[in-house]
Amino acid sequence: MVQIRILPNRPEGGSGPEWLMLELQGEIEARGHSGLPGNLMGDLHFSTEGIPILIIGHHILYGKISQLERPFVVLVKKTCTRAESEMETERVEQGVGEESASCCYVASAIIKKKVIFKTRPKPIITNVPKKL
Numbered sequence: 529m530v531q532i533r534i535l536p537n538r539p540e541g542g543s544g545p546e547w548l549m550l551e552l553q554g555e556i557e558a559r560g561h562s563g564l565p566g567n568l569m570g571d572l573h574f575s576t577e578g579i580p581i582l583i584i585g586h587h588i589l590y591g592k593i594s595q596l597e598r599p600f601v602v603l604v605k606k607t608c609t610r611a612e613s614e615m616e617t618e619r620v621e622q623g624v625g626e627e628s629a630s631c632c633y634v635a636s637a638i639i640k641k642k643v644i645f646k647t648r649p650k651p652i653i654t655n656v657p658k659k660l
Contacts, residue, residue, distance in 0.1 A: 533632040535606075544635065547602065548593075549642035556584075572643075580643045587649035593641055600639040606632055 550572075558564050570584035580591040607630070 533630075535632055535634050545637045546641075547637045547639045549596070549600070549639050550582075551642050551644045552589075553646055554648075580645075582643075582645055583652070584649065586652050588652050589645040589649050590647060591643050591645040593643055596640055596642055601635050602637040602639065603633040604636050606634050 556564065556569065558567060570582055573581045573583070575581060578593070580593060582589040582591065
């Protein structure tokens with residue numbers, strides 16, 4: 529049987545960072561052929577009433593926050609020694625060496641809420657000339 533070790537990454541007595549998931553209706557395309565990974569998509573702000581506002585270029589989207597039915601965990605793959613795992617005592621009893629390297633996953637964050645942007649983006653118009 530394959531065992532996948534997941535190690536918590538949290539401060540003393542805490543539950544670790546909590547992230548938000550963004551859900552957008554439609555498609556986002558980057559200019560050129562560079563793609564979206566590693567690029568800034570836009571700015572996420574919250575109004576005084578707690579309404580999420582996403583600004584992408586010259587467009588603005590209004591959203592709402594909802595709870596996920598089941599939370600997600602963000603995992604980061606890491607090569608660790610057996611001594612780093614919490615199951616060290618079980619492994620030593622089974623005769624597994626303490627310094628052998630293996631793969632484990634570190635739980636870096638929990639996602640419990642998502643921000644949904646259902647409406648179409650509205651253009652941001654700052655100055656409209658009176659005469660053409």
